Amino acid sequence: MIINRQPTAQTGAMSVLAALLESRTGQQIAANRAWRIETALKPVLKARGHETLDQLVAELLDDQTGIIADMIVDALLNQESSFFRDGQILDTVVAAINARETPGSRRLRIWSAACSNGQEPLSLAMLFADRFERTGMAEPEILATDVSEAAIQRARAARFSQFEIQRGLPVRQMIKWFDAVGSDWIANPDLVRKITFRRHNLVGDPPPCGRFDVVLCRNVLFYLSPTLRKRVFDLLAEVMRPGGLLVLGAGETVAGQTCAFIPSPDYRGLYERVVTPASAIETAAA
Structure with a gap:
């Protein structure tokens, strides 16, 4: 700079x-x-x-x-986050993954972009671990990224203060997945291993490899200029499977921002990657 x-x-x-x-x-x-x-x-x-x-x-x-x-x-950077933030949205993500899985299907993929200190991907990992225990359904692959290397290091360490642990985390999940160490709480390594943490800059780095079924990119885009917002939407569309679902923050929308996504007809509050002729061919070949 x-x-x-x-x-x-x-x-x-x-x-x-x-x-x-x-x-x-x-x-x-x-x-x-x-x-x-x-x-x-x-x-x-x-x-x-x-x-x-x-x-x-x-x-x-x-x-x-x-x-x-x-x-x-x-x-x-605004690293405001909490466990199970907007829990209804996370439940919707689980429902969407459930609907897309079939016996013998490929492992589905989720990207938690701008994951802050890790509460969002850890919440998802807990939900899918609970689902596995109930149903035996495979847990999706979870990639979690943030522009801040310090935030990613904190997310990998999965160490949270008493204040952070009490924000949205049910007592049952706290007891099951976290251990008290002094005045802090540290997530069980088995939970942390369910997530791949990586530093990534949405406006400057190449997109992650592979295709994702669900991308969560909450409360980031409204800080960007319209030009950069369009660039990020293009990047997200590039890495999502046709029909994949995008989760934005409550104050964010695709309306007037991009043609790559439309409001999901099946999942309220989520947006769907538009299926183009080229992407339909890509899906059939996958």
């Missing part, structure tokens, strides 16, 4: 920091939410021994390692 080393009154420290976030992730911070920059960066200011954002930006501009930029971007 090229950063203006002589910020003017118009650019300022906040503008430099917002530009860094956008260049790395495509995410924009609206002018009326600029206050969030200072709030989110308070821990970084303290850790670096600074009192102002101007001092932090000065260190950023002199840093040749990229460490400071990584710290800033990780702090500015």
